[in-house]
Amino acid sequence: xxxxxxxxxxxxxxxxxxxxxxxxxxxxxxxxxxxxxxxxxxxxxxxxxxxxxxxxxxxxxxxxxxxxxxxxxxxxxxxxxxxxxxxxxxxxxxxxxxxxxxxxxxxxxxxxxxxxxxxxxxxxxxxxxxxxxxxxxxxxxxxxxxxxxxxxxxxxxxxxxxxxxxxxxxxxxxxxxxxxxxxxxxxxxxxxxxxxxxxxxxxxxxxxxxxxxxxxxxxxxxxxxxxxxxxxxxxxxxxxxxxxxxxxxxxxxxxxxxxxxxxxxxxxxxxxxxxxxxxxxxxxxxxxxxxxx
Amino acid sequence: xxxxxxxxxxxxxxxxxxxxxxxxxxxxxxxxxxxxxxxxxxxxxxxxxxxxxxxxxxxxxxxxxxxxxxxxxxxxxxxxxxxxxxxxxxxxxxxxxxxxxxxxxxxxxxxxxxxxxxxxxxxxxxxxxxxxxxxxxxxxxxxxxxxxxxxxxxxxxxxxxxxxxxxxxxxxxxxxxxxxxxxxxxxxxxxxxxxxxxxxxxxxxxxxxxxxxxxxxxxxxxxxxxxxxxxxxxxxxxxxxxxxxxxxxxxxxxxxxxxxxxxxxxxxxxxxxxxxxxxxxxxxxxxxxxxxxxxxxxxxxxxxxxxxxxxxxxxxxxxxxxxxxxxxxxxxxxxxxxxxxxxxxxxxxxxxxxxxxxxxxxxxxxxxxxxxxxxxxxxxxxxxxxxxxxxxxxxxxxxxxxxxxxxxxxxxxxxxxxxxxxxxxxxxxxxxxx
Numbered sequence: 001x002x003x004x005x006x007x008x009x010x011x012x013x014x015x016x017x018x019x020x021x022x023x024x025x026x027x028x029x030x031x032x033x034x035x036x037x038x039x040x041x042x043x044x045x046x047x048x049x050x051x052x053x054x055x056x057x058x059x060x061x062x063x064x065x066x067x068x069x070x071x072x073x074x075x076x077x078x079x080x081x082x083x084x085x086x087x088x089x090x091x092x093x094x095x096x097x098x099x100x101x102x103x104x105x106x107x108x109x110x111x112x113x114x115x116x117x118x119x120x121x122x123x124x125x126x127x128x129x130x131x132x133x134x135x136x137x138x139x140x141x142x143x144x145x146x147x148x149x150x151x152x153x154x155x156x157x158x159x160x161x162x163x164x165x166x167x168x169x170x171x172x173x174x175x176x177x178x179x180x181x182x183x184x185x186x187x188x189x190x191x192x193x194x195x196x197x198x199x200x201x202x203x204x205x206x207x208x209x210x211x212x213x214x215x216x217x218x219x220x221x222x223x224x225x226x227x228x229x230x231x232x233x234x235x236x237x238x239x240x241x242x243x244x245x246x247x248x249x250x251x252x253x254x255x256x257x258x259x260x261x262x263x264x265x266x267x268x269x270x271x272x273x274x275x276x277x278x279x280x281x282x283x284x285x286x287x288x289x290x291x292x293x
Numbered sequence: 294x295x296x297x298x299x300x301x302x303x304x305x306x307x308x309x310x311x312x313x314x315x316x317x318x319x320x321x322x323x324x325x326x327x328x329x330x331x332x333x334x335x336x337x338x339x340x341x342x343x344x345x346x347x348x349x350x351x352x353x354x355x356x357x358x359x360x361x362x363x364x365x366x367x368x369x370x371x372x373x374x375x376x377x378x379x380x381x382x383x384x385x386x387x388x389x390x391x392x393x394x395x396x397x398x399x400x401x402x403x404x405x406x407x408x409x410x411x412x413x414x415x416x417x418x419x420x421x422x423x424x425x426x427x428x429x430x431x432x433x434x435x436x437x438x439x440x441x442x443x444x445x446x447x448x449x450x451x452x453x454x455x456x457x458x459x460x461x462x463x464x465x466x467x468x469x470x471x472x473x474x475x476x477x478x479x480x481x482x483x484x485x486x487x488x489x490x491x492x493x494x495x496x497x498x499x500x501x502x503x504x505x506x507x508x509x510x511x512x513x514x515x516x517x518x519x520x521x522x523x524x525x526x527x528x529x530x531x532x533x534x535x536x537x538x539x540x541x542x543x544x545x546x547x548x549x550x551x552x553x554x555x556x557x558x559x560x561x562x563x564x565x566x567x568x569x570x571x572x573x574x575x576x577x578x579x580x581x582x583x584x585x586x587x588x589x590x591x592x593x594x595x596x597x598x599x600x601x602x603x604x605x606x607x608x609x610x611x612x613x614x615x616x617x618x619x620x621x622x623x624x625x626x627x628x629x630x631x632x633x634x635x636x637x638x639x640x641x642x643x644x645x646x647x648x649x650x651x652x653x654x655x656x657x658x659x660x661x662x663x664x665x666x667x668x669x670x671x672x673x674x675x676x677x678x679x680x681x682x683x684x685x686x687x688x689x690x691x692x693x694x695x696x697x698x699x700x701x702x703x704x705x706x707x708x709x710x711x712x713x714x715x716x717x718x719x720x721x722x723x724x725x726x727x
Contacts, residue, residue, distance in 0.1 A: 013520070261523045
């Protein structure tokens with residue numbers, strides 16, 4: 001294959017990775033930014049989204065598009081509910097202590113994963129894409145659905161950004177992130193904000209999973225890679241920074257796509273990890289993060 | 294955080310040194326009590342215990358489930374016919390998570406805790422390679438159904454056998470002439486990046502070269518990979534045949550993305566059915582596979598010339614004419630591999646009867662009796678076909694099927710002969726001490 005088309009394919013693959021990664025990492029970043037909780041179970045919320053998408057689209061089997069749309073709406077809601085319960089039962093009891101919540105979310109990771117294994121099973125199950133249009137380029141074919149993931153993700157990211165910057169909910173969230181105690185003094189129900197943010201973070205991961213599941217199947221171990229990549233993105237972009245998360249996701253996704261097409265996927269992972277190390281050494285607050293006060 | 298309930302306060306524990314010593318003494322007493330363990334095994338009607346190392350979870354889960362179904366069916370058939378040496382067979386299953394580390398632990402557990410007579414049933418080659426030393430150390434016969442070349446390479450040990458399924462080297466050697474003659478001369482290989490894939494990587498190029506064809510590119514993909522399009526540009530444009538073999542939970546994604554990439558304008562495809570095992574070939578997006586060819590150990594779809602033994606075997610395991618579970622057409626089996634479980638159990642039965650096997654003290658006799666086997670005739674015990682067995686390399690040899698995707702099913706278009714897959718032994722296990 002010639003260099004031009006080769007690069008095009010690499011960029012397309014990279015953009016799809018970026019799109020999913022940006023949503024997943026944004027959830028992780030919000031939870032850390034607002035609550036100062038490192039949610040190690042974030043990848044499992046991603047997995048739950050995919051598994052629920054399978055369950056919902058199998059239950060509604062009239063038309064693949066109908067089942068998928070239902071999954072796109074319902075799966076994140078259910079995952080958000082589960083996250084809400086987890087927040088009430090676990091994180092709040094620990095008083096959001098940073099160290100304790102790391103251990104607790106590691107526990108949640110295993111509990112969710114094993115429950116999925118018990119009730120969903122160890123198989124990888126496919127979810128049919130809502131449409132299966134194949135875009136025929138002169139050099140190779142490409143899935144139209146994959147391109148639609150990029151569009152859907154961009155739409156969701158813009159919507160999230162609008163909510164964070166233009167609504168009262170966003171204002172309250174930013175106030176809590178900036179200074180928890182002052183926010184509380186001004187009558188902001190901090191605990192409710194925390195619960196909402198945790199659920200919203202999990203929902204973002206779930207949406208990302210529903211979008212990706214028609215091209216990668218639902219499996220109980222699928223949460224590991226997104227978790228790792230999300231951490232990489234969040235560290236590079238700067239914890240709690242929406243802009244940083246998106247920029248880092250595009251950077252990591254594109255470099256992953258291009259490096260793994262031209263060289264090898266292992267090299268892509270090596271370079272991403274190296275980048276994290278460099279950022280931690282030279283700019284610990286991340287590319288767009290503000291240094292801690 | 295404060296320790297309100299005193300969980301971590303050691304001074305509050307009621308577990309004293311004295312109770313610990315008492316417990317130790319009681320445990321030691323039980324262990325040395327005369328005949329505590331041996332008594333139960335000396336009884337001639339006690340069941341023969343087979344430890345089944347199953348891939349219940351992890352990337353091999355689909356295989357594990359069907360290996361369990363096949364094993365249950367074979368054990369039922371054996372027990373209904375009077376068991377082994379008049380004793381019933383009992384299968385004890387432990388999950389190895391398709392993980393080599395856990396595999397070795399499971400073998401140890403079978404040997405020391407369950408005290409099974411043998412260990413059996415492993416598929417994934419990295420698990421076999423990881424577990425074999427544990428079996429050799431415990432001196433417990435280890436019958437695998439793995440397909441990899443590692444047993445026959447004589448790099449494992451004298452306690453490891455593969456009598457129920459042929460190995461990759463033999464499969465490739467017997468099919469290479471067909472590939473070169475019918476599919477094309479310039480071959481690109483796509484294979485999983487671990488032991489099983491390396492067998493394909495190492496043995497296909499010489500086998501094709503002998504037929505005047507060549508491998509022009511080799512693409513290794515990690516078995517846990519979930520997205521494949523990024524690998525496809527490495528396929529050279531002059532490729533005439535893509536030889537693909539993938540494993541793991543993402544096989545459907547692999548073939549789908551291959552289809553998206555090429556569409557109908559594709560090179561010839563020759564795949565190991567592993568790329569689609571436990572997956573419906575009529576899944577949306579797989580239409581491009583029509584006309585391509587697959588290796589199958591045992592055909593997934595019922596064939597017009599199926600022997601009565603093959604029909605009886607399919608009915609016993611519970612798969613329909615399309616190779617899916619009876620009553621659930623979506624639950625597609627791993628038919629190309631799982632017959633090996635059925636056949637291996639009958640080899641174990643034969644060897645145990647030849648050895649006059651009574652219990653774990655006869656394990657060395659069982660090893661020697663298995664090594665003495667030479668031939669398995671086609672029939673109810675060996676429904677896939679006739680086989681020969683080389684006791685020196687602990688490996689059986691049999692026929693291979695090449696099937697074509699036509700009208701949404703796989704039709705066998707070529708069967709190889711046993712002789713096609715024979716090769717010079719690379720060593721001799723029987724020279725190793727028992």
